[in-house]
Amino acid sequence: MLTLYRRHKKNCAHRTCRRNRCVIGKKRTDGQIRKCACACPFWVDGFHNGIEIRKSLRENTWEDAERALNQLTASGGRVVREEPITIEKAKEKFLSDMEHRGLAAVTIYKYRIMFKQLEAFAALRGLRYVVELNLDQLSDFRAVWKDGPRSSAKKLERLRAWLAFCEQRKWIAENPAKNLRSPKVKDRPTLPFPSEEMVKIFATLDGKYAKRAGRRNAQRLKAFVLLLRYSGLRIGDAVSSKKDRIEDGKIFIYTQKTGTPVRCPLPHTVIQTIDASPHSSEDYYFWSGKSTLKAAVGKWQRRLHALFELAGIEGGHAHRFRDTFAVELLLQGTPIERVSVLLGHRSVRITEKHYSPWVRARQEQLEADLVKTWESDPVLGFAGTPAVHGKTERRN
Numbered sequence: 001m002l003t004l005y006r007r008h009k010k011n012c013a014h015r016t017c018r019r020n021r022c023v024i025g026k027k028r029t030d031g032q033i034r035k036c037a038c039a040c041p042f043w044v045d046g047f048h049n050g051i052e053i054r055k056s057l058r059e060n061t062w063e064d065a066e067r068a069l070n071q072l073t074a075s076g077g078r079v080v081r082e083e084p085i086t087i088e089k090a091k092e093k094f095l096s097d098m099e100h101r102g103l104a105a106v107t108i109y110k111y112r113i114m115f116k117q118l119e120a121f122a123a124l125r126g127l128r129y130v131v132e133l134n135l136d137q138l139s140d141f142r143a144v145w146k147d148g149p150r151s152s153a154k155k156l157e158r159l160r161a162w163l164a165f166c167e168q169r170k171w172i173a174e175n176p177a178k179n180l181r182s183p184k185v186k187d188r189p190t191l192p193f194p195s196e197e198m199v200k201i202f203a204t205l206d207g208k209y210a211k212r213a214g215r216r217n218a219q220r221l222k223a224f225v226l227l228l229r230y231s232g233l234r235i236g237d238a239v240s241s242k243k244d245r246i247e248d249g250k251i252f253i254y255t256q257k258t259g260t261p262v263r264c265p266l267p268h269t270v271i272q273t274i275d276a277s278p279h280s281s282e283d284y285y286f287w288s289g290k291s292t293l294k295a296a297v298g299k300w301q302r303r304l305h306a307l308f309e310l311a312g313i314e315g316g317h318a319h320r321f322r323d324t325f326a327v328e329l330l331l332q333g334t335p336i337e338r339v340s341v342l343l344g345h346r347s348v349r350i351t352e353k354h355y356s357p358w359v360r361a362r363q364e365q366l367e368a369d370l371v372k373t374w375e376s377d378p379v380l381g382f383a384g385t386p387a388v389h390g391k392t393e394r395r396n
Contacts, residue, residue, distance in 0.1 A: 044072065105293070131172055138159070208311075212306075219277040221304075262342060
């Protein structure tokens, strides 16, 4: 018969329990079960199939020790332990799951960047298994990040998601990344392009930029800017827009980030400019389709940066055209629910988070218009007649 017991270490407070042992299940004189709440390893002692066995099971919980004991008896006295899952294998299973779920390639790419950094860190520390990534190791891993607060917070979310995936599959007992506190992130205000800056941008395209980059390149960039401004597309979706998506004066948008299908009307001038500009390929307006989308987006970002520099616009970037698209709609009185659909947001709460100040501006505009109507209201003029001797003066 095999007996399961906990063998205490020298520094354990329960070391005095029955000659350095705690027998699980054995009743004391008062009828209580002897159990010690510590993390010391379990051992097994006794005979099985005529063989004396006395060895450590290398487990520190009763459930795991009992499972190991059952494996021991089933294997004829030989301890059978499964190798913990490696960081590499857990990464591959997680990425495979993301691909089967149909997540966007740009989302998977961000996880690959995180795993590349994690594997480099694990190699320096000599870490191989996921169970070795405790809270201290993860804190040290985060300390080597060179990201800003917002990017660091996003990366921490991805790390938590991966470890939660491991926890759900019982590869680790708990998710240590839950106890890593997120950095403080200050929300940047939405900054649409005012009208004077938009005039500067198009004047620069026809002047300084055309002289520097050539007329054809200026035409292509002008068409690209108009598409960003009047469709509200993210730069990646604008670059990957196919020609067959513009039909009957509307562009069919299927946003890469959310997968939301939207049909957005475009001004006739914008469609004419896009059609007249040189196209990158037979299928796409602004992408050859041969390079990666990330590389193509990088090229257009550099072109926009050069344009903003020539135009003397500080803080210019592609997303501000999307902000301009949204803010102009809100200031014209378009309900925020409809703006949210056009932007391809998963929820109207996301739209409110980024554009609520501009909704308040529209409300203040409405209040000012309402107050203005009171100036010529005859009823208010009568109601405001001064009182005489505590009574309202009556008119004949």
